Amino acid sequence: MYTFNFRRASSLEDAQQIHQSSSDAVYVAGGMTLIPSLKLRLANPDDVVDLSQIDGLGAISSADGAVSVGAMARHCEVAATTDIPALAALANRIGDGQVRNRGTIGGSLANNDPAADYPAAVLGLGATIHTNSRTIAGDDFFVDLFETALGDGEIITRVDFPIPKRAAYAKFANQASKYAVVGVMVAETDSGVRVGVTGAGACAFRLTSFEDALSANMSASALDGIDVDSSDFNSDLHASAAYRGSLVTVMAKQAVEQLTA
């Protein structure tokens, strides 16, 4: 690891001030991606700003038909919630037990790993992301590989998930890392059927062709014959783009089967 200054932020204002006054600062939430990156010398910040001492940033609550998850809520805490079983089940399959005890939803979303699970939940459930300065629709949040709509120094404070009528998440996990090779969240919400896909592309996306088909007929067979364009999909030693394309349909069908069971 390169050297850096470890800075504890006492409040959101303090965190942003430290960030602004540094030539190169990075926030650390749970650190499940950042710390391995630092150890591999893939990151070399001057200042690492710890968000864990900020009061109230990890609270989870339910009101007005939505579950509000504080940015510092750990995956294990989301896994223990009951209002959106599909979200809890998704959180319970992130990484391993020790990772779920440290990793946070805010950190995961801000990092926007193409194989992370939460982005599929944000898109599939139509979540809203709140930051220290504004509100961002989940549909506008994921921009590209490891790139989000967050501005420089902006901090996610909470994520609001509207409670769906029914929802399910199916994931084909990498056996070693448990990251999603492909993961699909299918949800029937007040604003219609939504399908969020992670793992397949540079960042998570909605699949409107699936949404249209499932709006007409919420059954796995409704997805038969719908072409998934995999030309821009990720291709690596774990899976080719075409294989991921095939998995999108298979995982979506599994999610629909779970949701209608």
Place this chain on the structure above:
Amino acid sequence: MKVDLTVNGSQHAVDVADNALLSDVLRETLGLTGTHIGCDTSQCGACTVHLNGRSVKACTVLAGQADGGDVTTIEGIANGDELHPMQVAFRANHALQCGFCTPGMIMSAIDLVQSANEPLSAEEVREGLEGNFCRCTGYHNIVRAVLDAQANM
């Protein structure tokens, strides 16, 4: 950087580098070498300790993040000469071969059993220990030990 930690019930104020890991502090500063460094890349779980009651990989927690925290290591689970039920079960079931992964296995297994609402099945123990590797592949007896221990915890 000054970091305050409670480790196995004792309070410590340690002065460490800003980029020190919790595993460095436990092993190098406090001499608690029961916490093993296996892969040092967040994968093998040999360095698992409890931070504020939950299992974490000490090689992937910055010391500063643990400031003010309550840490339990493998050295802190026995009650004097009386071994923790999980330690007893690991010994009784010969749940170790070379023993390198054992401290992490035991710390993970304790959190797994304590966090479970009802008795775990063998399948659930295997899934629950997915963050810990035994490179001797001695998993069968490890699972037997955890199943055995949960009756006594």
